[in-house]
Each structure stands twice: as C-alpha cells, then as structure tokens.
Amino acid sequence: MPSPRRFDLIVVGAGPAGSAAAATAARAGLSVALVDKCDFPRHKLCGGGFTGRAMKAFRAAFAQDAPEAPYLTATSVSFGAFGREIGRYDDVPPIHMAMRQTLDAALFKAATDAGAAPFTGTAPRDIDVSEPALTLGDLRLSATVMIGADGVSSGVARALYGRPFHPKQIGFALEAEFPPSTAPDAPTEASDPVVRIDFGAADWGYGWVFPKTCGTTVGVGGVHTRNPDMKAQMTRYLDGSGHPRDVRIKGQYLPFGAPRRVPGRNRVLLAGDAAGLVDPITGEGIAYALISGRIAAEAATAALRAGAPDTALARYRKGLRPTYRAIGHARLIRPLLFQPRLRDGFIASFQRSETLKHDYLRMLAGETEYADISRKLVARLPRHFWRAITLSRSERPDIAPPLP
Ligand SMILES: Cc1cc2nc3c(=O)[nH]c(=O)nc-3n(C[C@H](O)[C@H](O)[C@H](O)COP(=O)(O)OP(=O)(O)OC[C@H]3O[C@@H](n4cnc5c(N)ncnc54)[C@H](O)[C@@H]3O)c2cc1C
Incomplete structure (x- = not known):
C-alpha cells in the first residue's frame, strides 16, 4: 500500500511549463509537488530558440531577470522560403540560443528554489484525474488541483481524454547537433551568429540552423500528415545547408498550432505542449509553455483561495484568452x-x-x-x-x- 502525501498542487512535468507553474504557485504560498519522470539535467529535443517573448514570459513566471543558462545571443536572422532567399536582417531584437539540457535544469532549480518539492526519476502511474492523484513508486501523491505539463505525449491528457493528441493535428520534427568542427556555419570570434529559418523546408513547415555555444543545431519540422517521409526532407535540408548527412538524427512530435479547445477539466489543467500551445508558423513553444504554466498556477491559486477548486479551469481559460487569440491569428x-x-x-x-x-x-x-x-x-x-x-x-x- 503506497504511503500518502498531500499537497495543494501537483504539477506533472518539469519542463518550461511545469517549472513555471511550480515556481509561480510555490511563490504564492501553495504546497507544490513537482513530478517528472526524468532526473535533471535531462535531454529534450528542441532548437532551443529562446526569443524575447520567452524571456519576458520567464521574468513573469520566475520573478528573475534571466535563466542561469549559457546561451548564444544572435541579433541577425536570415530567412529563406521555398528555395528562395528572402534576406538577412541585422540588429533585430535578440534571440537567445540555449541548450535545453542546461536551460531546463536551470528552470527546474528555480522552481525548487522557490519551494516546490521535487519528485523526479520515476514515471507516475495510476493518474487519477478526479481526485486528483498519482502513484510514484511506493508514494501516493494527492492534491486539490493538478497541472499536466508533461509535454506532447502527456499522460494527464491521456487520463482526461483517452489520447494525448489528434493524429491529424500534430507536427513532427527532426533534429541533429553538430559540434563546431563539423558545422560550416558555426560562429567564430570574427563572425556574428546568424539564426537561419527556411519556410517550406518541410511541407507546411520549416527548417532551421541555430548557432549554439557548443556547435549548431539543424532541424526540419512540419505538419505530420503532409510529410510522410520527414527523413528525406531532413537529408535534403542537410545537403542544402552544407551539413554532413552522417549524423545522428532524432525526432519528436510537436503540437503545431492545434491548441486544445478546452485545456483541462475542472481542477485538472493542461499547460504547454500538453495543451497544444505551439506557434503554428514558427514552431515556438517555450514562450507559450512558460506563459500557460504561470497562468495555470495563478488560476489554481485563485481557485484554492476562493475555496472553489473546481473553478480553476474557468479561471485558467480566461487568463489564456490572449494566448489563444495569438495562436488563432497565426493559424489564420x-x-x-x-x-x-x-x-x-x-x-x-x-x-x-x-x-x-x-x-x-x-x-x-x-x-x-x-x-x-x-x-x-x-x-x-x-x-x-x-x-x-x-x-x-x-x-x-x-x-x-x-x-x-
Ligand atoms: C525538434 C524540435 C525543435 C523545437 N525548437 C524550438 C525552439 O527552437 N524554440 C521554441 O520555443 N520551441 C521549440 N520547440 C517546441 C518546444 O520544445 C516545446 O514547445 C516546449 O518544450 C514545451 O514545453 P513543455 O514544458 O510544455 O513540455 P516539455 O519541454 O516537453 O517538458 C515536459 C516534461 O514532462 C516530462 N514528462 C513527460 N511525460 C511524463 C510523465 N508521464 N510523467 C512525468 N513527467 C513526464 C518530461 O520529462 C519533460 O521534462 C521545438 C520542438 C521540437 C520537437
């Protein structure tokens, strides 16, 4: 029989959405369990493009200036579209290129520093969305409110709806990392780092070359049903951008602009990728994960203070309106x-x-x-x-x- 532990809030998943939620709620005085199946630092497939929007969202959620992670800051972007050069733009608002392994470890630390209790390294089982509660090894955690921030294959979304995403609405992305010695575009001391984005490198999608402190990340992503052979798109993109093909390529689903109409039920809320909150044009998801995690925690706090935990979802939806509006306009x-x-x-x-x-x-x-x-x-x-x-x-x- 697992031993019981009780909290005001359980946050499942400690990526940007979960860490933002846990930090916000802990700072507001809630007792918070922050659960992740992985120990940190852990790998997360991602270009690591941390925009000004994400930086603003970070400050709002963590009440700190910037995450303690090393990034390369680029102020030049060059665009291509469907094989044509669109142009290079210098002196643009800074885009910070992070390695997710270190960025997410910094976010997780900031959440636990704020007071969230960490439970990492064990995948939760028996997620009960009515109590809400879950089992971790020989512990049974329960809470008044739960936030599912467990990414695109969310177990909390599965417990709520039977499946984490609609197969027709999902995106898929492939990515490879190149150390400076094999990346033709790796920034040198003499050159400014340039972010490269190629719309149409995948059908209803794009390709990217992001310079990092320790090399270059190259990837392609797009609507899954339109790209049955994403590997071939990636090979073409690697060839076209002058990167060697014999590299380890990894893939992951991306909820590409298909937000859940209702992100949760009563006192169980979904944030970040679990709610499908990704920009449908650029694939940017870190900013919306930070924003939705914070708003979910604020909604949970307000519902608890009002003694009406079942109102958490209604409060959350109200707070998320600008985010849904933004994604809606991008879809248009x-x-x-x-x-x-x-x-x-x-x-x-x-x-x-x-x-x-x-x-x-x-x-x-x-x-x-x-x-x-x-x-x-x-x-x-x-x-x-x-x-x-x-x-x-x-x-x-x-x-x-x-x-x-
Ligand atoms: C190839 C690729 C490139 C991308 N590039 C960019 C980019 O450059 N910039 C950008 O802004 N966005 C990018 N994105 C999107 C971005 O990665 C996501 O939108 C963002 O990570 C969402 O954050 P999240 O916290 O919702 O989920 P995640 O970052 O996925 O975090 C979820 C957490 O939940 C944990 N977890 C998963 N399942 C369970 C479970 N059952 N129980 C407990 N814990 C669990 C995971 O270990 C993880 O720590 C990219 C995505 C892909 C796939």
Whole structure:
C-alpha cells in the first residue's frame, strides 16, 4: 500500500511549463509537488530558440531577470522560403540560443528554489484525474488541483481524454547537433551568429540552423500528415545547408498550432505542449509553455483561495484568452505562407514591406502580437487572398475537429 502525501498542487512535468507553474504557485504560498519522470539535467529535443517573448514570459513566471543558462545571443536572422532567399536582417531584437539540457535544469532549480518539492526519476502511474492523484513508486501523491505539463505525449491528457493528441493535428520534427568542427556555419570570434529559418523546408513547415555555444543545431519540422517521409526532407535540408548527412538524427512530435479547445477539466489543467500551445508558423513553444504554466498556477491559486477548486479551469481559460487569440491569428496567417497558390504573392509582399518584416521580428521578440500583423495584412493584401483562405479549406491540414 503506497504511503500518502498531500499537497495543494501537483504539477506533472518539469519542463518550461511545469517549472513555471511550480515556481509561480510555490511563490504564492501553495504546497507544490513537482513530478517528472526524468532526473535533471535531462535531454529534450528542441532548437532551443529562446526569443524575447520567452524571456519576458520567464521574468513573469520566475520573478528573475534571466535563466542561469549559457546561451548564444544572435541579433541577425536570415530567412529563406521555398528555395528562395528572402534576406538577412541585422540588429533585430535578440534571440537567445540555449541548450535545453542546461536551460531546463536551470528552470527546474528555480522552481525548487522557490519551494516546490521535487519528485523526479520515476514515471507516475495510476493518474487519477478526479481526485486528483498519482502513484510514484511506493508514494501516493494527492492534491486539490493538478497541472499536466508533461509535454506532447502527456499522460494527464491521456487520463482526461483517452489520447494525448489528434493524429491529424500534430507536427513532427527532426533534429541533429553538430559540434563546431563539423558545422560550416558555426560562429567564430570574427563572425556574428546568424539564426537561419527556411519556410517550406518541410511541407507546411520549416527548417532551421541555430548557432549554439557548443556547435549548431539543424532541424526540419512540419505538419505530420503532409510529410510522410520527414527523413528525406531532413537529408535534403542537410545537403542544402552544407551539413554532413552522417549524423545522428532524432525526432519528436510537436503540437503545431492545434491548441486544445478546452485545456483541462475542472481542477485538472493542461499547460504547454500538453495543451497544444505551439506557434503554428514558427514552431515556438517555450514562450507559450512558460506563459500557460504561470497562468495555470495563478488560476489554481485563485481557485484554492476562493475555496472553489473546481473553478480553476474557468479561471485558467480566461487568463489564456490572449494566448489563444495569438495562436488563432497565426493559424489564420499560416495558409498565406503555405498554400501553394497564395504563397508567392504573400512572400513578394513580405519582401517588399519593411513594416511587415519589422513587425514579424518584433512579434518574435514579444513586442507585438500576431493580431497586429494580421490587421496590417488585411489592409495590405488584396481581398482575394482572404477569400481564398476562408473558402478553400481543402488544402488546410488543420481541418480535423478541434480537440476536446
Ligand atoms: C525538434 C524540435 C525543435 C523545437 N525548437 C524550438 C525552439 O527552437 N524554440 C521554441 O520555443 N520551441 C521549440 N520547440 C517546441 C518546444 O520544445 C516545446 O514547445 C516546449 O518544450 C514545451 O514545453 P513543455 O514544458 O510544455 O513540455 P516539455 O519541454 O516537453 O517538458 C515536459 C516534461 O514532462 C516530462 N514528462 C513527460 N511525460 C511524463 C510523465 N508521464 N510523467 C512525468 N513527467 C513526464 C518530461 O520529462 C519533460 O521534462 C521545438 C520542438 C521540437 C520537437
């Protein structure tokens, strides 16, 4: 019989979403169990692009200036789209390139420093979303509220809905790491680091070359159903970007712009990838994980203080409205970039317009939102673009019904 331990809040998963949730709740005075199946530091497949938006979200969740992780900061970005050069932009708002192993270990430490009790290295079993509770070895943890921040294959989402994601709405990404000696684009003391993004390197997706302190990360990702042979896309991208093919390639699902319509049930909330909160155009997920983790913890705290834990979900949904709005606007813009008959016109407009480019880079920095960009696009693009988006749903990969 497992021995019982009781908390105000159990957070399952200690990535950016879970650590942000645990730190926020512990600082607010809740007793928090922070559970992860892995011990830290642990590997997480990710480009590690930590934007200005993520930095802002980090400060809000952890009440600290910046995570204690080494990153390389780039202020130059170069874009390609469907084999064409779009251009290089210097002096852009900084993008910090982190290794997730060290970044996540720093976030986890910040959460435990804030007072969350760590339970790592054992996968939870018997997740009960009604109590809520879970078993860890010979311990039975229960709480008044639970936050599922356990990533794209979330066990908490599975316990709630029977499966963690809809197979038609998921993305998939492949990635490889190159030490400086084998990366042709590794930054040197004489050169500024440049972030490279290639839209269309995968169908309804993109490729990236991110310089790091210890080499370069190269990857491709896109809508899974549209890329049955992602390995071939990766090989093409490696060849095209001058990286050797004989490298270890790893893959992972990415909830690419398919947020759950309702992220949880009553006193069980889902945050980050578990709720499908990833930018559908750039694949950025760290910022939304930090934002949603913090908001989930604030909702849990308010519900507990009101003596009404079942209101946690309603409070959370209210707090998440701007995030859903941002992802919704990005989903609206996405066909302009990826639908074959629209993209040439869109890319030409993007290339011509300094304002659009500037706004897009400010959006990555968290200084503006997709809503502002789509408002400007409405004014700028011919009406037939918008009609085509709303009428032609047949080419869209995201037509599966929204997740419950
Ligand atoms: C190849 C690739 C490249 C990417 N590049 C970028 C990028 O450059 N920038 C960016 O912003 N985003 C990027 N993303 C997206 C980003 O990685 C995720 O959106 C982000 O990690 C989500 O954070 P999270 O805390 O929700 O989940 P995760 O970071 O996945 O953390 C989940 C945690 O839960 C734990 N866990 C899992 N299952 C269980 C379980 N059953 N019980 C207990 N614990 C469990 C895991 O060990 C992990 O620590 C990329 C994703 C991929 C796949």
